[in-house]
Amino acid sequence: MEYRVLARKYRPAVFADLIGQEVLVRTFANAIATGRIHHAFVLTGIRGIGKTTTARLIARALNCIGPDGNGGPTVSPCGVCTHCTMIAESRHPDVPEMDAASRTGVGDIRDLIDTVQYAPSSARYKIYIIDEVHMLSASAFNALLKTLEEPPPHVKFIFATTEARKIPVTILSRCQRFDLKRVGTEVLAAHLNAIAQKEGARLAPSALTLLAASAEGSVRDGLSLLDQAIAHQAQGGGDISEEEVRAMLGLADRSQVVALFTLLAQGEVAACLAQLRALHEAGADALMVLQDLLEFTHFVTRLKHVPALEKDIAYAEHERKAAAELAGALSVPVLARLWQMLLKGLAEARRAPLPVAAVEMVLVRAAYAAELPTPAEALRALEKKTEPPAAATAPAADIPPVESFADAVAALERAREMLLASQLRQFAAVVSFKPGALCLAMRMTTGRDFTSRLAAALWRATGLEWSVTLAETADSPTLHEQEMARKEKQKQEAAAHPLVESVLRQFPGAEIIEVKETA
Numbered sequence: 001m002e003y004r005v006l007a008r009k010y011r012p013a014v015f016a017d018l019i020g021q022e023v024l025v026r027t028f029a030n031a032i033a034t035g036r037i038h039h040a041f042v043l044t045g046i047r048g049i050g051k052t053t054t055a056r057l058i059a060r061a062l063n064c065i066g067p068d069g070n071g072g073p074t075v076s077p078c079g080v081c082t083h084c085t086m087i088a089e090s091r092h093p094d095v096p097e098m099d100a101a102s103r104t105g106v107g108d109i110r111d112l113i114d115t116v117q118y119a120p121s122s123a124r125y126k127i128y129i130i131d132e133v134h135m136l137s138a139s140a141f142n143a144l145l146k147t148l149e150e151p152p153p154h155v156k157f158i159f160a161t162t163e164a165r166k167i168p169v170t171i172l173s174r175c176q177r178f179d180l181k182r183v184g185t186e187v188l189a190a191h192l193n194a195i196a197q198k199e200g201a202r203l204a205p206s207a208l209t210l211l212a213a214s215a216e217g218s219v220r221d222g223l224s225l226l227d228q229a230i231a232h233q234a235q236g237g238g239d240i241s242e243e244e245v246r247a248m249l250g251l252a253d254r255s256q257v258v259a260l261f262t263l264l265a266q267g268e269v270a271a272c273l274a275q276l277r278a279l280h281e282a283g284a285d286a287l288m289v290l291q292d293l294l295e296f297t298h299f300v301t302r303l304k305h306v307p308a309l310e311k312d313i314a315y316a317e318h319e320r321k322a323a324a325e326l327a328g329a330l331s332v333p334v335l336a337r338l339w340q341m342l343l344k345g346l347a348e349a350r351r352a353p354l355p356v357a358a359v360e361m362v363l364v365r366a367a368y369a370a371e372l373p374t375p376a377e378a379l380r381a382l383e384k385k386t387e388p389p390a391a392a393t394a395p396a397a398d399i400p401p402v403e404s405f406a407d408a409v410a411a412l413e414r415a416r417e418m419l420l421a422s423q424l425r426q427f428a429a430v431v432s433f434k435p436g437a438l439c440l441a442m443r444m445t446t447g448r449d450f451t452s453r454l455a456a457a458l459w460r461a462t463g464l465e466w467s468v469t470l471a472e473t474a475d476s477p478t479l480h481e482q483e484m485a486r487k488e489k490q491k492q493e494a495a496a497h498p499l500v501e502s503v504l505r506q507f508p509g510a511e512i513i514e515v516k517e518t519a
């Protein structure tokens with residue numbers, strides 16, 4: 001039997017098969033039910049999401065005549081009538097398909113528009129499918145616009161594009177737009193599983209999730225990867241495991257990459273190198289690890305500004321959680337520096353005769369840099385140095401007394417334990433505090449050695465011996481929450497001030513952003 005790649009074999013034949021596109025399907029079904037069918041559609045979405053397939057489905061829905069030849073437009077095209085079959089094989093004379101990527105000129109569009117005025121030869125509608133429509137030249141768009149302004153009743157246009165923002169607004173505003181969504185990892189994994197079963201292949205659930213995540217929301221990519229995985233199994237037999245898929249993709253275990261990133265940010269050079277070695281021995285490409293670190297740095301940085309990204313399906317849930325914690329703990333200058341060092345390092349490592357050694361050197365450099373002050377911090381430190389020296393010079397006398405948890409965190413900051421201090425500010429709820437003994441509930445996952453690292457850092461910062469213990473939960477607010485509450489209270493007090501009140505009245509919509517205390 002002829003072998004067909006899965007992406008073709010399982011191409012959706014009805015709207016119900018379009019996984020993850022419920023909004024599109026519902027909107028289109030409504031249009032058909034009410035008879036209010038737009039004369040032009042724009043389908044947007046990433047490559048491999050199914051734009052062309054959807055375009056052909058719409059064309060079939062509009063032109064289907066049913067098995068008995070008497071049917072009208074339907075959301076469930078029959079798939080057997082002459083129009084359905086010819087459109088599925090993209091050979092229907094009334095449903096021409098054009099790839100704008102190869103035919104961008106005004107001449108190509110004119111040829112096409114010349115045929116618009118003629119009635120369809122056999123189908124209900126003449127439907128023009130134009131793929132990659134954003135590639136058309138400006139004059140080609142202009143020629144198209146005239147037709148879109150007054151289209152003959154028997155004509156429909158379906159435009160597909162990966163870049164809707166490159167289509168002139170004048171065109172877009174005359175189309176009904178459908179955004180094809182990336183398919184969620186869970187939905188795609190379930191889809192791949194169903195198809196694997198039909199093909200008589202068995203994959204571990206974690207292997208399916210990994211394939212789905214690697215496809216980044218594209219059904220076609222997911223099916224191609226599944227094809228590969230099944231071909232791998234043909235040599236082995238038994239369930240396809242996550243490890244096999246990882247090896248096939250040349251991927252490091254991404255949670256290991258997240259762990260490596262955390263070590264890097266903490267400046268743990270030896271642990272970083274051990275982690276890289278372990279990943280390399282497990283079959284991961286060192287350059288890919290660097291690439292993964294770079295991507296993760298980018299993700300953490302974006303998270304700082306766009307918290308909604310916590311739902312980004314490209315990352316597993318526990319990775320997103322770790323990223324959110326790191327975003328809270330690391331400053332933008334530190335992340336930006338890490339990004340630059342990794343980016344520069346990646347370019348170097350690509351040219352290096354020994355890529356693994358080169359990647360090791362990049363990690364050493366980046367780990368040391370994580371401990372360095374940012375330029376702004378260095379400047380502040382310099383300004384402090386120019387102040388007159390304190391009377392006492394013995395080191396222990398420099399340390400202010402530690403009478404509260406806030407004092408302890410401030411001491412850590414002075415000792416340049418920025419990551420620890422920031423983690424404490426954001427995530428630590430105090431259960432009990434006395435100088436030298438601290439019990440905390442951490443609202444983040446902490447490493448096994450967290451308490452010992454914290455105790456050691458506190459000892460260096462305060463000159464006191466510390467015992468640090470962790471509790472499951474605590475009701476007390478974190479320092480960050482206390483600070484937020486303080487600012488909120490300040491704002492409320494400021495808003496009650498007669499002068500501020502009158503300003504707010506005169507400028508409706510104005511709000512208090514920040515309250516600054518003046519000496």
Ligand SMILES: [Zn+2]
Binds near residue numbers: 065084
């Ligand atoms: Zn049909």
